[in-house]
Amino acid sequence: MNQKNTLTLHQTMLRAAGLLSLFVVLSVALLMAINWFTQPKIIEAERQALLQLINQVMPAETYNNDLLADVRFVTEPDFLGSPEPMAIYRARLNNQPAGLVLQTIAPNGYSGNIHILVGVLPDGRVSGVRVLKHRETPGLGDKIELRKTDWILSFNGKSLTEQNANRWAVKRDRGEFDQFTGATITPRAVVGAVRKTLDYVNQQGVALYD
Amino acid sequence: MTNITTAKQTLTGKWQAYQEIAQKGLWNNNQALVALLGLCPLLAVTNNSVNGLGLGLATMAVLLTSNILVSLIRDFVPSEIRIPVFIAIIACAVTIIDMLMQAYFYTLHGILGIFIPLIVTNCAILARAESFASKNPLDKSIVDAVFIGIGFTAVLVVLGGLRELIGNGTLFDQAWLLFGDGAQSWTIHLSDAYNPVLLAILPPGAFIGLGLLIALKNVVDAKVKKPSLVDIPVEVKTAS
Numbered sequence: 001m002n003q004k005n006t007l008t009l010h011q012t013m014l015r016a017a018g019l020l021s022l023f024v025v026l027s028v029a030l031l032m033a034i035n036w037f038t039q040p041k042i043i044e045a046e047r048q049a050l051l052q053l054i055n056q057v058m059p060a061e062t063y064n065n066d067l068l069a070d071v072r073f074v075t076e077p078d079f080l081g082s083p084e085p086m087a088i089y090r091a092r093l094n095n096q097p098a099g100l101v102l103q104t105i106a107p108n109g110y111s112g113n114i115h116i117l118v119g120v121l122p123d124g125r126v127s128g129v130r131v132l133k134h135r136e137t138p139g140l141g142d143k144i145e146l147r148k149t150d151w152i153l154s155f156n157g158k159s160l161t162e163q164n165a166n167r168w169a170v171k172r173d174r175g176e177f178d179q180f181t182g183a184t185i186t187p188r189a190v191v192g193a194v195r196k197t198l199d200y201v202n203q204q205g206v207a208l209y210d
Numbered sequence: 211m212t213n214i215t216t217a218k219q220t221l222t223g224k225w226q227a228y229q230e231i232a233q234k235g236l237w238n239n240n241q242a243l244v245a246l247l248g249l250c251p252l253l254a255v256t257n258n259s260v261n262g263l264g265l266g267l268a269t270m271a272v273l274l275t276s277n278i279l280v281s282l283i284r285d286f287v288p289s290e291i292r293i294p295v296f297i298a299i300i301a302c303a304v305t306i307i308d309m310l311m312q313a314y315f316y317t318l319h320g321i322l323g324i325f326i327p328l329i330v331t332n333c334a335i336l337a338r339a340e341s342f343a344s345k346n347p348l349d350k351s352i353v354d355a356v357f358i359g360i361g362f363t364a365v366l367v368v369l370g371g372l373r374e375l376i377g378n379g380t381l382f383d384q385a386w387l388l389f390g391d392g393a394q395s396w397t398i399h400l401s402d403a404y405n406p407v408l409l410a411i412l413p414p415g416a417f418i419g420l421g422l423l424i425a426l427k428n429v430v431d432a433k434v435k436k437p438s439l440v441d442i443p444v445e446v447k448t449a450s
Contacts, residue, residue: 012288012290015288016288016290016291019286019287019288019291019295020291020294020295020298023295023298023299024298027298027299027301027302030302030306031302031305031306034305034306034309034310035309038309038310038312038313041313041314042309042312042313042316045312045313045314045316046316048316049316049317049320137408137412138257138377138378138408138411138412139377139378139406139408139411140408
């Protein structure tokens with residue numbers, strides 16, 4: 001009688017374990033199927049999102065190469081603000097250099113890193129700057145986003161030369177870029193990061209297109 | 211003849227049961243305002259009505275999937291392993307919705323980001339699986355999931371809308387993330403003269419806003435209850 005009871009318990013446990021395994025196997029199979037189905041769509045969506053961002057700083061009509069494939073990664077913590085490799089996309093029109101799109105980070109924002117995309121034309125002028133990701137204070141520091149104010153457009157067409165290097169700062173630091181009321185640190189960080197990026201591009205020159 | 215009447219009776223009985231479930235999900239047992247479940251994502255994403263709607267719909271989809279599956283298997287799963295099985299179902303549903311959102315609403319997924327996987331830990335879903343779907347037939351479980359989901363989503367949208375209106379001076383900003391390019395013009399702007407109260411979209415605004423919503427619900431409940439409270443003594447008098 002006792003033995004029969006343990007056997008039943010044993011059987012119950014086996015049955016429970018079997019059922020649980022069955023459920024897990026079914027779940028995993030379902031997940032694999034959905035993953036197989038959505039993976040290509042997700043990769044395509046990622047590409048489109050990235051390309052759309054890049055085209056904001058480097059207009060699509062100015063180049064005709066496959067920009068996302070023409071990428072080079074450089075590790076320049078002093079210039080691009082991150083110890084990680086950063087992407088440089090090279091735009092070309094009929095195989096002639098048409099511009100660079102650099103990923104950079106302003107590590108000195110008010111709350112953490114500000115991820116920035118900078119487009120630079122072959123003659124050194126800025127074709128556009130956009131903030132990709134930041135955690136600045138809503139309503140104050142987030143004016144660096146284009147959907148809040150068009151401050152970020154004030155970089156357009158500017159270039160960095162030895163003569164104007166000290167003008168690359170916010171007004172409080174005797175530069176020519178506006179700061180925001182109540183938020184100086186954020187624009188100062190962005191201006192600094194863009195300036196360092198241009199500095200890097202000027203130093204490297206056409207070698208970046210190789 | 212009697213058959214038809216009994217069928218009619220069961221049908222009306224069913225409708226009554228559905229109505230009761232709906233009322234509980236939307237109001238009496240609202241997961242956000244009464245049960246106070248799933249508050250972490252609720253407080254975090256509601257700085258904007260569209261974000262609230264996005265997370266609400268995702269939560270509702272998970273809830274519906276999990277309630278349906280749990281209700282279907284409720285007779286086969288021994289009670290010792292029911293919780294791990296529920297969790298496997300919920301985690302699976304959340305991962306599927308996460309992947310589908312990434313594929314079809316990529317930008318919105320970028321904003322709601324970490325809160326989608328966190329739906330797994332939303333106690334509201336496990337609570338419905340354990341306390342409702344595992345004890346009720348499929349039809350009732352579906353009704354329960356839909357109305358609990360609508361109740362939760364409504365709170366997310368109202369809280370998000372309030373915070374967005376006060377803290378940003380807009381309503382339905384970024385609706386195109388959810389509804390496509392046609393929704394570009396849906397954003398309602400208050401006049402430019404309005405000075406946004408930042409506090410509302412900062413984290414404290416979430417707590418204050420939710421507190422006010424709960425208070426409002428209690429006020430409404432008290433107002434509705436009052437007449438019946440007056441009625442009761444009268445009834446007692448006539449009885450004695």
